[in-house]
Amino acid sequence: MTITQPDLSVFETLESEVRSYCRSWPTVFDRAQGSRMYDEDGHTYLDFFAGAGSLNYGHNNPVLKRALIDYIERDGVTHGLDMSTTAKRAFLESFQRTILRPRDLPYKVMFPGPTGTNAVESALKLARKVKGRESIVSFTNAFHGMSLGSLAVTGNAFKRAGAGIPLVHGTPMPFDNYLDGRVPDFLWFERLLEDQGSGLNQPAAVIVETVQGEGGINVARAQWLRELADLCKRRDMLLIVDDIQMGCGRTGAFFSFEEAGIIPDIVTVSKSISGYGLPMALTLFKPELDVWEPGEHNGTFRGNNPAFVTAAATLDTYWADGQMEKQTLARGEQVEEALRAICDEHTRLGAEYRGRGLVWGLEFTEKSRASAIARRAFELGLLIETSGPESEVVKLLPALTITPEELDEGLRTLARAVRETA
Structure with missing residues (x-):
């Protein structure tokens, strides 16, 4: 693909240096439909990014768009x-x-x-x-957000440094296979909990991703998640599953923890x-935990009604008959087969892959190779990002509706x- 230099002047002169994705994809996008994006010069890009996981059903999904337009046109x-x-x-x-x-x-559902x-x-x-406790346990390579509380339970040093103040009341523990299987699961965690001299305050909760997306596509085993849930129950800690990127069907089932057969206290x-890519978030929790006072946690934009409209249409269209999960798992097998072939072809590069459903990672011995591959893919008309603490993993996140x-x-x-980058 031949790409002429786009006019980026206003972005470069007026917009903050904090912008990031536009540096990897130096073009000006104009429209999008399904799994395709188009820049203002007419170039077409196949999207394996899906709005960082916010576009599981593709760009401008026609069913959802129709519901949204109808709602707006009637002055909803x-x-x-x-x-x-x-x-x-x-x-x-x-x-429900x-x-x-x-x-x-x-x-219970909280907005x-x-x-x-x-x-x-x-x-x-x-x-x-x-x-009535302050300490929260998180895991190595976790990512939970960019506000201060979320950063305190995030592992990435670069993102944590942006806080500018000490991030407290969070304690990291080894994620599944962080120590390459050399140490029994939760040995260190259990020892700290039972030792009065460990310095670990009794945690209120543990927060975990079943698949660490930003952390490098690190997949927790179902057995590890079950053991974690059991540990939380035995030690009087709440289990929080962060399903922000891996939920809504990304791993197959609607919730990523379903495979493990656990029921977290908070999700x-x-x-x-x-x-539809509209801002919306939920905090789900068991009824007995609903101890909020009215207005104790609030926000001006927590009631994004256009998002409620497209969300309801999404559930009724894609989740009423159980077919979406089967389709995602089938697409996942297609991805796995292709990644296996790539790794077989490039064994000398130390190529390895991992993932679940429609989230996959491809990693090489030379950490910088992932970014080079993503750059070349963009030149060839494919949008993919990297993840991991050193951007060492090529991350595949196509829409669940991709053909x-x-x-x-x-x-x-x-x-x-x-x-071509080998």
């Missing part, structure tokens, strides 16, 4: 704070009917604010309020819950990018 409420609206009622009824009740999940880090902040606050959901043909096209482009 846009901004509702936490007032009762018909749009919120429709979402809550659909969520389609997601919670079939899974026998008794959760904490429009972003994932809002959901995490409210989860941490609630856990501390319920247990955070955002990104693709609206289905087999589009998926094959993107995987062939990825293989070419690997080959």
